[in-house]
Amino acid sequence: MMTMQTESPAQLDHLCVESTQPAVLARFYRDLLDCDESVVEQGFLMRGPRRAVLIRPAPTCGLAYAAYRLRDGNDLEKLRSRATAHGVACEPLHDPLFEQGAFAVADPQGRRTAFGVSCGTPARRGAPARLQHTVYQTTELEQIVRFYVEKLGFSISDEVVSESGGASVVFMRSDDEHHSLAFFKGSRNEWDHHCYETNEWNDIRDWGDRFAAAQIPIFFGPGRHGPGNNLFFMVTDPDGNRLEFSAELQSVSADAAPGVWPEGERTLNSWGRAWMRS
Incomplete structure (x- = not known):
């Protein structure tokens, strides 16, 4: 059976986290995880060496989606075609860390997972994690x-x-x-x-x-x-x-x-x- 591992390998790239106290949460990731902080339309973008978290305000706390990066656009299209062929809706996604063409899917219980190609943001200094x-x-x-x-x-x-x-x-x-x-x-x-x-x-x-x-x-x-x-x-x-x-x-x-x-x-x-x- 063809799998992501053999056909379109993906790695977890970043998280989109919802928070009732986004500024407090952003400070934690800035100070404890060596992340640079920038303000984006939906809240804060925290970027460290090989790690990133989007933090946006919400009435409750939790994970909005986990975002996986693929090697290139060809692999992304292979994955999109596979999902579509199995009846999975691929929702277009605008994400500041992904190139145009990213998409998100929802599992049967509503969890969202995003897939895209990284924008290639520069590496930052910090402890390895x-x-x-x-x-x-x-x-x-x-x-x-x-x-x-x-x-x-x-x-x-x-x-x-x-x-x-x-x-x-x-x-x-x-x-x-x-x-x-x-x-x-x-x-x-x-x-x-x-x-x-x-x-x-x-x-x-x-x-x-x-x-x-x-x-x-x-x-x-x-x-x-x-x-x-x-x-x-x-x-x-x-x-x-x-x-x-x-x-x-x-x-x-x-x-x-x-x-x-x-x-x-x-x-x-x-x-x-x-x-x-x-």
């Missing part, structure tokens, strides 16, 4: 995973399976990295977290020291995930959005069969205690 994946909770895991795999072309890297035999977590990739998207089965439909991939363990240490100096506590980790085998810890921003910092995420070949893991704390953190969704 590449925006790498985003994760959601869903009440309809099987239906949602089927949408992203069958209609868009994501590939399943690993599944976490409960004692009853059903999947409780699914990790999906859009290029060679273990996952750029994942879903946990839960009682709510909400944004779970997003992740920044660093270069090595010492970067994890340095980011931990940075948040400690700002009196922002780690709420999960440090540890090592089973699926993906990456080192990690998590903190929250002023809106309560969860940020993960990771290192050593696995690569997965296009022909690899999905892995299967037992549901439990040691799967989510082989070093010890885990944050278990419900």
Whole structure:
């Protein structure tokens, strides 16, 4: 089966986040994540080295869309054609970080995902942390995973399976990295977290020291995930959005069969205690 990994590889490029306190949230990403701040029509554009966040005012907080970049216009058209052929509406999207021609799709529960070609904004200085994946909770895991795999072309890297035999977590990739998207089965439909991939363990240490100096506590980790085998810890921003910092995420070949893991704390953190969704 043709997939994004083989036909039109994509990487998570930026997020569009809605906030009831956009100026406060912008200050967090400016000061803690080394992002330059600029005012755009819908709020703030925060850009750091290999990471960016659009922040716009809204009555509630959450993720408006996650934006994936493709290599060029040819790959973007391949993906658009695939989505359209599977009955997925591709809504034209104006985004300051994408060239003209970007589009967004909505999954069966209304989550929006954008795809486009980067404008090629210049790299900025700052601590290493590449925006790498985003994760959601869903009440309809099987239906949602089927949408992203069958209609868009994501590939399943690993599944976490409960004692009853059903999947409780699914990790999906859009290029060679273990996952750029994942879903946990839960009682709510909400944004779970997003992740920044660093270069090595010492970067994890340095980011931990940075948040400690700002009196922002780690709420999960440090540890090592089973699926993906990456080192990690998590903190929250002023809106309560969860940020993960990771290192050593696995690569997965296009022909690899999905892995299967037992549901439990040691799967989510082989070093010890885990944050278990419900």
